Amino acid sequence: MQKAFTLAVVSEEKKVDYVSYFLKDEANYWWESACALEEEEVITWDRLKKIFLGKYFPRYMRTQMELMFFELKQEGMTIGEYEKKFTELARFVGDYVDTDEKRAKRFQQGLKPWLRSRMAAFELTTYVEVV
Structure with a gap:
Protein backbone atom coordinates (compact mmCIF):
# COMPACT_ATOMS: atom_id res chain seq x y z
CA MET A 1 0.00 0.00 0.00
CA PRO A 58 2.92 -10.07 16.35
CA ARG A 59 5.94 -9.04 18.38
CA TYR A 60 7.27 -12.56 18.83
CA MET A 61 7.45 -12.97 15.03
CA ARG A 62 9.24 -9.63 14.62
CA THR A 63 11.68 -10.67 17.36
CA GLN A 64 12.31 -13.96 15.57
CA MET A 65 13.06 -12.11 12.33
CA GLU A 66 15.41 -9.73 14.16
CA LEU A 67 17.30 -12.69 15.63
CA MET A 68 17.58 -14.27 12.20
CA PHE A 69 19.08 -11.02 10.91
CA PHE A 70 21.63 -10.70 13.71
CA GLU A 71 22.67 -14.34 13.34
CA LEU A 72 22.94 -14.11 9.53
CA LYS A 73 26.35 -15.10 8.18
CA GLN A 74 27.41 -15.72 4.60
CA GLU A 75 28.88 -19.16 5.36
CA GLY A 76 27.88 -21.47 2.46
CA MET A 77 26.06 -18.80 0.44
CA THR A 78 27.32 -16.87 -2.53
CA ILE A 79 27.57 -13.10 -2.14
CA GLY A 80 24.36 -12.77 -4.17
CA GLU A 81 22.46 -15.23 -1.98
CA TYR A 82 23.79 -13.58 1.19
CA GLU A 83 22.86 -10.11 -0.09
CA LYS A 84 19.33 -11.28 -0.94
CA LYS A 85 18.80 -12.78 2.52
CA PHE A 86 20.38 -9.72 4.17
CA THR A 87 18.01 -7.38 2.32
CA GLU A 88 15.02 -9.57 3.12
CA LEU A 89 15.75 -9.54 6.86
CA ALA A 90 17.07 -5.96 7.14
CA ARG A 91 13.56 -4.52 6.96
CA PHE A 92 12.87 -5.94 10.42
CA VAL A 93 15.74 -4.11 12.14
CA GLY A 94 15.34 -0.55 10.90
CA ASP A 95 17.47 1.30 13.46
CA TYR A 96 20.43 -1.01 13.00
CA VAL A 97 20.68 -0.43 9.25
CA ASP A 98 18.96 2.94 8.82
CA THR A 99 22.00 4.58 7.22
CA ASP A 100 24.08 3.42 4.30
CA GLU A 101 27.18 3.21 6.50
CA LYS A 102 25.44 1.07 9.16
CA ARG A 103 24.06 -1.21 6.46
CA ALA A 104 27.49 -1.59 4.87
CA LYS A 105 29.17 -2.31 8.21
CA ARG A 106 26.62 -4.95 9.21
CA PHE A 107 26.77 -6.61 5.79
CA GLN A 108 30.55 -6.78 5.96
CA GLN A 109 30.41 -8.28 9.48
CA GLY A 110 28.44 -11.25 8.16
CA LEU A 111 30.84 -12.10 5.36
CA LYS A 112 33.10 -15.14 5.49
CA PRO A 113 36.05 -14.33 7.82
CA TRP A 114 38.72 -14.56 5.11
CA LEU A 115 36.75 -12.20 2.87
CA ARG A 116 35.89 -9.80 5.67
CA SER A 117 39.55 -9.48 6.74
CA ARG A 118 40.68 -8.73 3.17
CA MET A 119 37.97 -6.11 2.74
CA ALA A 120 38.83 -4.33 6.00
CA ALA A 121 41.92 -2.80 4.41
CA PHE A 122 39.78 -0.95 1.86
CA GLU A 123 37.73 0.89 4.53
CA LEU A 124 34.58 0.80 2.42
CA THR A 125 31.73 2.90 3.82
CA THR A 126 28.80 2.44 1.45
CA TYR A 127 26.63 -0.61 1.03
CA VAL A 128 27.14 -0.71 -2.73
CA GLU A 129 30.91 -0.63 -2.33
CA VAL A 130 30.87 -3.48 0.17
CA VAL A 131 28.57 -5.65 -1.95
Whole structure:
Protein backbone atom coordinates (compact mmCIF):
# COMPACT_ATOMS: atom_id res chain seq x y z
CA MET A 1 0.00 0.00 0.00
CA GLN A 2 2.89 2.37 0.75
CA LYS A 3 4.08 2.02 -2.85
CA ALA A 4 0.57 2.69 -4.15
CA PHE A 5 0.26 5.76 -1.93
CA THR A 6 3.50 7.15 -3.30
CA LEU A 7 2.43 6.54 -6.88
CA ALA A 8 -1.08 7.94 -6.42
CA VAL A 9 0.03 10.78 -4.09
CA VAL A 10 -2.46 9.94 -1.35
CA SER A 11 -2.66 12.34 1.59
CA GLU A 12 -2.10 11.12 5.16
CA GLU A 13 -5.76 11.81 5.94
CA LYS A 14 -7.00 9.52 3.15
CA LYS A 15 -4.65 6.54 3.65
CA VAL A 16 -6.81 4.83 6.27
CA ASP A 17 -9.90 5.17 4.06
CA TYR A 18 -8.10 3.64 1.08
CA VAL A 19 -6.64 0.73 3.05
CA SER A 20 -9.86 -0.09 4.89
CA TYR A 21 -11.67 -0.23 1.55
CA PHE A 22 -9.42 -3.07 0.39
CA LEU A 23 -9.75 -5.20 3.53
CA LYS A 24 -11.76 -8.34 2.87
CA ASP A 25 -13.39 -11.09 4.90
CA GLU A 26 -11.63 -11.74 8.23
CA ALA A 27 -9.42 -8.67 7.90
CA ASN A 28 -12.48 -6.49 7.35
CA TYR A 29 -14.24 -7.99 10.41
CA TRP A 30 -11.11 -7.36 12.43
CA TRP A 31 -11.01 -3.75 11.20
CA GLU A 32 -14.64 -3.12 12.15
CA SER A 33 -13.94 -4.48 15.65
CA ALA A 34 -10.73 -2.49 15.95
CA CYS A 35 -12.55 0.72 15.03
CA ALA A 36 -15.21 0.05 17.65
CA LEU A 37 -12.57 -0.61 20.33
CA GLU A 38 -10.33 2.35 19.56
CA GLU A 39 -10.57 5.17 22.06
CA GLU A 40 -9.43 7.76 19.52
CA GLU A 41 -12.17 9.16 17.30
CA VAL A 42 -9.97 9.21 14.19
CA ILE A 43 -7.53 6.42 13.52
CA THR A 44 -4.41 7.77 11.85
CA TRP A 45 -2.33 5.92 9.28
CA ASP A 46 0.45 5.36 11.81
CA ARG A 47 -2.04 3.99 14.33
CA LEU A 48 -3.60 1.68 11.73
CA LYS A 49 -0.18 0.28 10.81
CA LYS A 50 0.60 -0.31 14.48
CA ILE A 51 -2.60 -2.18 15.30
CA PHE A 52 -2.55 -4.07 11.99
CA LEU A 53 1.00 -5.28 12.56
CA GLY A 54 0.10 -6.16 16.15
CA LYS A 55 -2.66 -8.41 14.85
CA TYR A 56 -1.08 -9.93 11.74
CA PHE A 57 2.63 -9.72 12.56
CA PRO A 58 2.92 -10.07 16.35
CA ARG A 59 5.94 -9.04 18.38
CA TYR A 60 7.27 -12.56 18.83
CA MET A 61 7.45 -12.97 15.03
CA ARG A 62 9.24 -9.63 14.62
CA THR A 63 11.68 -10.67 17.36
CA GLN A 64 12.31 -13.96 15.57
CA MET A 65 13.06 -12.11 12.33
CA GLU A 66 15.41 -9.73 14.16
CA LEU A 67 17.30 -12.69 15.63
CA MET A 68 17.58 -14.27 12.20
CA PHE A 69 19.08 -11.02 10.91
CA PHE A 70 21.63 -10.70 13.71
CA GLU A 71 22.67 -14.34 13.34
CA LEU A 72 22.94 -14.11 9.53
CA LYS A 73 26.35 -15.10 8.18
CA GLN A 74 27.41 -15.72 4.60
CA GLU A 75 28.88 -19.16 5.36
CA GLY A 76 27.88 -21.47 2.46
CA MET A 77 26.06 -18.80 0.44
CA THR A 78 27.32 -16.87 -2.53
CA ILE A 79 27.57 -13.10 -2.14
CA GLY A 80 24.36 -12.77 -4.17
CA GLU A 81 22.46 -15.23 -1.98
CA TYR A 82 23.79 -13.58 1.19
CA GLU A 83 22.86 -10.11 -0.09
CA LYS A 84 19.33 -11.28 -0.94
CA LYS A 85 18.80 -12.78 2.52
CA PHE A 86 20.38 -9.72 4.17
CA THR A 87 18.01 -7.38 2.32
CA GLU A 88 15.02 -9.57 3.12
CA LEU A 89 15.75 -9.54 6.86
CA ALA A 90 17.07 -5.96 7.14
CA ARG A 91 13.56 -4.52 6.96
CA PHE A 92 12.87 -5.94 10.42
CA VAL A 93 15.74 -4.11 12.14
CA GLY A 94 15.34 -0.55 10.90
CA ASP A 95 17.47 1.30 13.46
CA TYR A 96 20.43 -1.01 13.00
CA VAL A 97 20.68 -0.43 9.25
CA ASP A 98 18.96 2.94 8.82
CA THR A 99 22.00 4.58 7.22
CA ASP A 100 24.08 3.42 4.30
CA GLU A 101 27.18 3.21 6.50
CA LYS A 102 25.44 1.07 9.16
CA ARG A 103 24.06 -1.21 6.46
CA ALA A 104 27.49 -1.59 4.87
CA LYS A 105 29.17 -2.31 8.21
CA ARG A 106 26.62 -4.95 9.21
CA PHE A 107 26.77 -6.61 5.79
CA GLN A 108 30.55 -6.78 5.96
CA GLN A 109 30.41 -8.28 9.48
CA GLY A 110 28.44 -11.25 8.16
CA LEU A 111 30.84 -12.10 5.36
CA LYS A 112 33.10 -15.14 5.49
CA PRO A 113 36.05 -14.33 7.82
CA TRP A 114 38.72 -14.56 5.11
CA LEU A 115 36.75 -12.20 2.87
CA ARG A 116 35.89 -9.80 5.67
CA SER A 117 39.55 -9.48 6.74
CA ARG A 118 40.68 -8.73 3.17
CA MET A 119 37.97 -6.11 2.74
CA ALA A 120 38.83 -4.33 6.00
CA ALA A 121 41.92 -2.80 4.41
CA PHE A 122 39.78 -0.95 1.86
CA GLU A 123 37.73 0.89 4.53
CA LEU A 124 34.58 0.80 2.42
CA THR A 125 31.73 2.90 3.82
CA THR A 126 28.80 2.44 1.45
CA TYR A 127 26.63 -0.61 1.03
CA VAL A 128 27.14 -0.71 -2.73
CA GLU A 129 30.91 -0.63 -2.33
CA VAL A 130 30.87 -3.48 0.17
CA VAL A 131 28.57 -5.65 -1.95
